[in-house]
Amino acid sequence: MKQRRQPRGYAMMLALILTAAVLGGSALALQRTVSERRAMKLQQETVQLESALRSGERLAQSLVAAARVGPQDVTLSDVNLQLRFTERSALPARYDVDISARKGSGARRTMACYQRVLTLPACVGCDGAGLGPQDVVEQVRVLAASPDACVHRVEGAEPVSLPPPECAQAPVVVLDVTGDVVTVVPGTRTVQGPQMVHVRGARTVRVAGVHDLTDTLLATTGDLELEPGAQLKVDGAVLVNGQVRGAVEAVSDEKAVRALLSPPVPGCTDVVTASPG
Amino acid sequence: MSRGYTLWELVAATTLTLFVTLGGVTALQVRAKGERRADALRQALHVVKRADAELQKTPADPCAVHHALPGEKPADCLAPRSGKLPGGTPYHLTLERRPALPGTVVARLVFMHHDVELLRHDLIIPVGDEGRRP
Numbered sequence: 001m002k003q004r005r006q007p008r009g010y011a012m013m014l015a016l017i018l019t020a021a022v023l024g025g026s027a028l029a030l031q032r033t034v035s036e037r038r039a040m041k042l043q044q045e046t047v048q049l050e051s052a053l054r055s056g057e058r059l060a061q062s063l064v065a066a067a068r069v070g071p072q073d074v075t076l077s078d079v080n081l082q083l084r085f086t087e088r089s090a091l092p093a094r095y096d097v098d099i100s101a102r103k104g105s106g107a108r109r110t111m112a113c114y115q116r117v118l119t120l121p122a123c124v125g126c127d128g129a130g131l132g133p134q135d136v137v138e139q140v141r142v143l144a145a146s147p148d149a150c151v152h153r154v155e156g157a158e159p160v161s162l163p164p165p166e167c168a169q170a171p172v173v174v175l176d177v178t179g180d181v182v183t184v185v186p187g188t189r190t191v192q193g194p195q196m197v198h199v200r201g202a203r204t205v206r207v208a209g210v211h212d213l214t215d216t217l218l219a220t221t222g223d224l225e226l227e228p229g230a231q232l233k234v235d236g237a238v239l240v241n242g243q244v245r246g247a248v249e250a251v252s253d254e255k256a257v258r259a260l261l262s263p264p265v266p267g268c269t270d271v272v273t274a275s276p277g
Numbered sequence: 278m279s280r281g282y283t284l285w286e287l288v289a290a291t292t293l294t295l296f297v298t299l300g301g302v303t304a305l306q307v308r309a310k311g312e313r314r315a316d317a318l319r320q321a322l323h324v325v326k327r328a329d330a331e332l333q334k335t336p337a338d339p340c341a342v343h344h345a346l347p348g349e350k351p352a353d354c355l356a357p358r359s360g361k362l363p364g365g366t367p368y369h370l371t372l373e374r375r376p377a378l379p380g381t382v383v384a385r386l387v388f389m390h391h392d393v394e395l396l397r398h399d400l401i402i403p404v405g406d407e408g409r410r411p
Contacts, residue, residue: 008282015290022297026304033311040315047322048398051329055401058336062380062403074378076399077385 042106049101049108052079056099057112059083064095064114079103088113314390317366321388321396324362328386328400339372339402342384346370355382366390372402380405 055076060083063069072083084098094115101108282290328345335341343350346368348360358370367389372382384400 015293019293019297022301026301029304029308033308036315037311040318044318044322044396047325051325051398051400054329054333055399058332058403059378059381059401061336062401062405065403066380066405068379072378074401076383076401077397079399 045103045106048077048079049103049106052076052081052101052103053099053108053110056081056083056101057097057110060085060095060097060099060112061114064097069095314395316364317362317388317390317395320362320364320366321368321386324368324388325386325396325398325400328384332400332402337403337405339382339384339404342370342372342386342400342402362388366395 056074059072059074059081063072063083063085069085069087071085072081074081074083080102082098082100082102086096086098088094088096094113097112097114099110099112324345328342331341331344332338338354340350340354343354343358346358346360347363351358355372357372359368361367369387369389370384371387372384374381375383378401380403382402382404384402386396386398386400387394388396
């Protein structure tokens with residue numbers, strides 16, 4: 001009797017072991033699938049949230065550039081994006097932006113800072129005569145009374161040089177220095193002390209820091225449609241090969257002041273707005 | 278010698294073997310299916326990351342999203358586009374303006390897996406009001 005039952009017992013044991021192994025293996029495989037799926041979901045959430053934050057930054061940049069700053073609640077696929085602006089300064093227009101993204105239980109948040117900067121083509125309609133980044137300008141003057149002047153290269157030490165005829169119609173304004181001429185020489189030098197410069201329109205423009213003369217001052221004048229006789233205050237500007245590296249800040253009593261150019265603030269991104277050329 | 282197994286024993290053993298085998302095969306199938314889905318999702322997320330990276334380089338360029346997708350980009354970057362990722366995952370790209378988001382275009386990437394939506398992701402592109410950089 002005992003001898004007869006033994007093989008059956010072994011078979012039973014083997015079957016049970018086999019069953020346990022297959023079931024255990026299946027359970028492990030399923031568990032692994034579930035945990036992988038969870039990890040993928042987490043990865044998906046991370047990628048989507050991070051991407052939504054980048055989208056939020058681009059949106060904030062676009063809104064600052066277009067002067068349409070305001071709270072934004074946006075749904076991007078299944079991510080909720082929220083933008084909250086805080087004005088850091090009106091002049092120059094500088095905003096802190098709190099960007100947060102939510103998806104399910106996940107959330108990400110970032111802070112960014114944007115300031116509006118306007119640019120204008122150096123010389124519209126007169127190719128080659130405009131002040132390029134490689135040009136060396138000996139002397140630059142504002143022709144305040146001239147509505148259609150053009151930034152141009154002045155040879156030698158001539159205090160005043162009229163713009164070339166082809167620039168006559170170009171809607172670009174140059175700067176006029178009262179009592180002194182802003183002299184730009186090859187290399188780097190610093191303009192000492194405050195200097196008063198006439199530019200059409202702006203009440204006060206401060207230059208201190210890093211900016212391009214062609215972009216900043218021209219943008220200021222071009223964008224504001226400045227009136228003759230307004231003053232520019234140039235203070236401690238660093239001039240490098242025809243470029244004023246500094247901040248330009250235009251202050252006016254009028255609401256329309258938009259040409260705000262200022263030194264880069266750490267963590268603050270310049271939003272460049274091209275003015276109509 | 279041992280006598281043969283009873284009918285009930287044979288039926289029980291066969292049923293158990295069948296169930297266990299079926300269970301094992303199903304588990305393997307589920308796992309394989311899960312892996313294929315995970316692979317497709319991984320690829321889709323890679324495209325999203327690449328599109329984001331391209332947009333970081335040229336934020337206002339709708340063509341940047343196209344650069345992240347395999348194949349040739351269309352002449353008009355604002356035109357919709359469909360195709361397949363190297364792994365065979367179909368994708369659809371549409372770019373549309375939303376009234377709530379002036380000055381921008383929203384690029385929507387939809388990835389499919391076995392005719393089911395696998396991933397949908399929107400990217401904001403600040404193209405300006407006239408379709409130019411703001």
